[in-house]
Amino acid sequence: MNLSCDVLIVGGGIAGLSLASELASRGGPTVALVEAESTLGYHTSSRSARQLNPSYGPPVVRRLTARTLGLLAGVQERTRLVLTTPRSYLLIGSEADVAARAAGPMRRVTHAQALRLCPQLLPDTFEAAGLDTTCVGTDTDALLEYHRSAAVGSGAAILTGARVTAAGRSGGRWRVRAGEQEISAGVVVNAAGAWADRLAEMCGAAPRNLVPYRRTAAVVRVGSQPVPGTPMVASADDSFYFRRDEAGVLISPCESVPSTAEDARPNPGDVEALIVRLNTLTTLGITEVVRSWTGLRTSPPGGIPIVGFDPDAEGFFWLAGQGGFGFQTSSAIAELAAAQLTGQEPGDTQAAAELAPAAAG
Numbered sequence: 001m002n003l004s005c006d007v008l009i010v011g012g013g014i015a016g017l018s019l020a021s022e023l024a025s026r027g028g029p030t031v032a033l034v035e036a037e038s039t040l041g042y043h044t045s046s047r048s049a050r051q052l053n054p055s056y057g058p059p060v061v062r063r064l065t066a067r068t069l070g071l072l073a074g075v076q077e078r079t080r081l082v083l084t085t086p087r088s089y090l091l092i093g094s095e096a097d098v099a100a101r102a103a104g105p106m107r108r109v110t111h112a113q114a115l116r117l118c119p120q121l122l123p124d125t126f127e128a129a130g131l132d133t134t135c136v137g138t139d140t141d142a143l144l145e146y147h148r149s150a151a152v153g154s155g156a157a158i159l160t161g162a163r164v165t166a167a168g169r170s171g172g173r174w175r176v177r178a179g180e181q182e183i184s185a186g187v188v189v190n191a192a193g194a195w196a197d198r199l200a201e202m203c204g205a206a207p208r209n210l211v212p213y214r215r216t217a218a219v220v221r222v223g224s225q226p227v228p229g230t231p232m233v234a235s236a237d238d239s240f241y242f243r244r245d246e247a248g249v250l251i252s253p254c255e256s257v258p259s260t261a262e263d264a265r266p267n268p269g270d271v272e273a274l275i276v277r278l279n280t281l282t283t284l285g286i287t288e289v290v291r292s293w294t295g296l297r298t299s300p301p302g303g304i305p306i307v308g309f310d311p312d313a314e315g316f317f318w319l320a321g322q323g324g325f326g327f328q329t330s331s332a333i334a335e336l337a338a339a340q341l342t343g344q345e346p347g348d349t350q351a352a353a354e355l356a357p358a359a360a361g
């Protein structure tokens, strides 16, 4: 055995890294994290829109988001790192769609107010609007690096290029093959993102019917760039969003197309079609694509992340299915998971119950 630990986290995205930092900083269990790729955060965690929206998602997700914002504010105060900056969120669309999506801290604003907030919007293209001023943008690279360095600084081992290819139990512990390493672990945490069901099957746990859904984004150059402080703008029917980016504007067609677990790549047609559409809905005047990317937002059928010990597979802990909320819920979910992994009562017992993996049918 090359390495022995109490908790082995599989997956070096935001889910795995935030748990590693939370667990390691508590002291107690020894922690190792293995990541298949040579770079941490290579898959979905480097491909997000970098926005934390307390009004986005089902109620439990919104609660976890608010908690994450509070925890990150504490980290920033302690470390003086800049991990988040205020960036409000403007929802536009038909009366019915905005009413259906305006939740949590989002409040309604008038049509005229919406146009003042984002002058690039054309007046005839939407009826109603909602604004959430509690949202923040996040520097995801800085956040991933903060968690990596906090975890390593507290004694966690982090191995990249270490894909888990086999796992089994013997003598009440896991024996895991990860790259060249043979690892002995008390608990395996499944933070494998789009590959979470595959890892579960490798570990003899029942899969949870997680589906990776493609979502593409692009940074484009524009004739009329929104000024700093302009909210992120999203259509309430979930057909696009855009926001200012240093290099121009970040746009997404918000597609949700089921995929296999893979290194997803954009279909150029998706971005081109959105550019045509946004050039008719706004005065942004998009001229060219700087770069585009696609990530996989992986969700279980219920749409709520799965966090907790598998009731049927001993020593197997789920940290999966974060869908489009992985960053905005990350610190709160890490806190919840760390409490369960160290035998403590989670602070938010209701969230713990809602996210708990059900027994396999």
Ligand SMILES: Cc1cc2nc3c(=O)[nH]c(=O)nc-3n(C[C@H](O)[C@H](O)[C@H](O)COP(=O)(O)OP(=O)(O)OC[C@H]3O[C@@H](n4cnc5c(N)ncnc54)[C@H](O)[C@@H]3O)c2cc1C
Pocket: 010, 011, 012, 013, 014, 015, 016, 034, 035, 036, 037, 040, 041, 042, 043, 044, 045, 046, 047, 048, 049, 050, 051, 052, 162, 163, 164, 165, 191, 192, 193, 194, 195, 196, 199, 214, 215, 216, 217, 252, 294, 295, 296, 297, 320, 321, 322, 323, 324, 325, 326, 327, 328, 329
């Ligand atoms: C376009 C887009 C926009 C988004 N915008 C936002 C946003 O604004 N706010 C927000 O909160 N969320 C957003 N999301 C969602 C967010 O990015 C994800 O929820 C989050 O990154 C998921 O993190 P993760 O750690 O679970 O998965 P990943 O980052 O995919 O990490 C899983 C890791 O596990 C590794 N792995 C898999 N199998 C193995 C194995 N056998 N052995 C070792 N390692 C393995 C993989 O290599 C991978 O690195 C967005 C997503 C997309 C695609």
